[in-house]
Amino acid sequence: MGQRAILAPMHELNESQKKAVEILDGPLLILAGAGAGKTKTIAERVLKLIKNGVSPHQILSITFTNKAAREMKERINDGINRSSLSLPISLYEKPFVSTFHALGVHIIKENAKLIGRKRHFTIYDKSDSKSAIRDAMKKLDYSPKEYDTGKIQSMISREKGNAVSLKEYIEQSSGDYIREVVANVWGEYERILKEDGALDFDDLLLKTLEILKDRKILSHYQSVWHYIHIDEYQDTNRVQYEISRLLAEQQKNICVVGDIDQNIYSWRGAKLRNILDFEIDYPQAKVILLEENYRSTKNILDVANLIIKKNKFRKEKNLFTKNPIGEKISLYSGLDESEEAYFIASKSDEMIKKGNPAEEIAVLYRANFQSRVIEEAFLSYGIKYQLIGTKFFERKEVKDILSYIRAAISRDSISDIKRIINIPPRGIGKVSLLKIFENKADSLPFKVKRSYIDFENLLKKIEEKIKIEKLSQVIKFIFDKSGMEEYLKNEGEEGEERIENVRELVTLATRYDNFPPEKAVENFLTDCALQSDQDELDGDKKGVKLMTVHASKGLEFDYVFIAGLEENLFPHKHLDEKEITNEEDEEERRLFYVALTRARKKIFLSYSQMRTVFGSKQVNLPSEFILDIPEKFLVAEEGYFGLLRNNLIKKIEF
Secondary structure, X not given: OOOOOOOOOOOOOOHHHHHHHHOOOOOEEEEEOOOOOHHHHHHHHHHHHHHOOOOXXXXXEEEOOHHHHHHHHHHHHHHHXXXXXXXXXXXXXXXXEEEHHHHHHHHHHHOHHHHOXXXXXXXXXXXXXXXXXXXXXXXXXXXXXXXXXXXXXXXXHXXXXXXXXXHHHHHHOOOOHHHHHHHHHHXXXXXXXHHOOEEEOOHHHHHHHHHHOOHHHHHHHHHHOOEEEEOOHHHOOHHHHHHXXXXXXXXXXXXXXXXXXXXXXXXXXXXXXXXXXXXXXXXXXXXXXXXXOOOOOHHHHHHHHHHHOOOOOOOOOOOEOOOOXXXXXXXXXXXXXXXXXXXXXXXXXXXXXXXXXXXXXXXXXXXXXXXXXXXXXXXHHOOOEEEOOOOXXXXXXHHHHHHHHHHHHOOOOHHHHHHXXXXXXXXXXXXXXXXXXXXXXXXXXXXXXXXXXXXXXXXXXXXXXXXXXXXXXXXXXXXXXXXXXXXXXXXXXXXXXXXXXXXXXXXXXXXXXXXXXXXXXXXXXXXXXXXXXXXXXOOOOOXXXXXXXXXXXXXXXXXXXXXXXXXXXXXXXXXXXXXXXXXXXXXXXXXXHXXXXXXXXXXXXXXXXXXXXXXXXXXXXXXXXXXXXXXXXXXXXXXXXXXXXXXXXXXXXX
């Protein structure tokens, strides 16, 4: 991570980038290869629009991650500030730059009544949704032993991503028993969401689409945003595609940027056809290819190009660079996963000792389970590392604080009240809780009633503080007055760690202390709800990064290890019986391409000849991806145990 690849100054664009910046009106497809400076190009295009007299507020720029949105905002704001634009524009007018989900929150808040919600609605994360679906199943007497909660959650999420409403799903489910079960659970789940004044993550897009189908409202947003930019267009699902299409329907000034070769999210609904068919959707579209890479060495790009050429569902492009040829790609074969892990750890240790920052080293793997043995190896070497994917905002104590804030703002938020009414324990049982929700608190036993009154008074005090205090002070107040801090102090080392997490939350909250109090809380809750795995990378967190290839998308490092390159692991074997399309079959190769193009200077490929799976050793063949790389690009590596064996042999011979 650290410093990004050195790019030309913002005003120095290559010929293809200049063309993309100059085409301002009408539909435009920018096919941008990995490391080709697409963020810089979009930012310059936005600035060009403003310089040509387009009001900044008429420009919409959407991307997929908070990290990418922040980078885009910074580049555009820097460009506005250093330009000769008038002072009022540079101070007060900015383009709307956000993720798809943040755009959804914005539109829903402005039209909340249309979908039966208040402006300050609760956003369910995955665990909240799963819990609510579990409650729905219990209400309908569906046993979790017979029906997998996670699978039902995934099916509902997938349908929402495909822009399918509950009503449409019910109509399509007649005669199919499993789909009828899902439809029943979905219906009860929607009732729970409505009762709680909440929306789940998928609703942020589906409900936005529902709102935009009102022609009057759509006309309003079409008149607001005249120029639309969609980044990572190859990753859009059906509902995101429809939102983009509707917003661009009138002006048709839509610029989409993407790389077919980096479409790796079909499993969560991304439609490759959205970018492949762009010229069918917009017959007047112009197409620009960004093929010059500013990130990687020639050797890395040559291998990446060779790998991806085997795919059929793509538009031809060939990455090139003016960077040096660079080192060959290292290949290591371990006897088993432990030997492979110790090779990765020993090489990382060697590079760090030579002065390379640990933060510029990444270990990528196909499946989460691979991280365990790699972590063990890093621990044995005493190498600091950061495991990406354990979200800060999913930690219990953090979610508890957020629930206190939401419950104080809205007493209708039943899920938040259920979560915190006994955090810390107050002796309010399920029967008493039911009476409270039925407005029968007066019938509670005296002791329980006293506890509930104290809890209500606490929420009132928090509500008052939210209106006048800085956000960081509000969180400190909650942590202290709720009794959470005192309770955690008695929980030993685990309690201390959880206290540190809340203190980290306070530190984060100070970023919002310059906003008016109520606005600070609103922005904070929205940002917390919209966090992604990559947001864990923010801040001063040291160490080698360990993550899945999926989580690495959009990131770059000097040195990249790609572990577990074995047949059936990477490319990954499809365990379900569902027939996959040829497009989906090519996704594993696209995933390997993404992994290769994360590296600036050097790549290490590794695999183990044997791997323990479900307690049994299995013999592995090297991945077909390794066999696709010509020998001239490869150099064999001697691993940690290999060096150890050689040293022992030398001693014996001596």
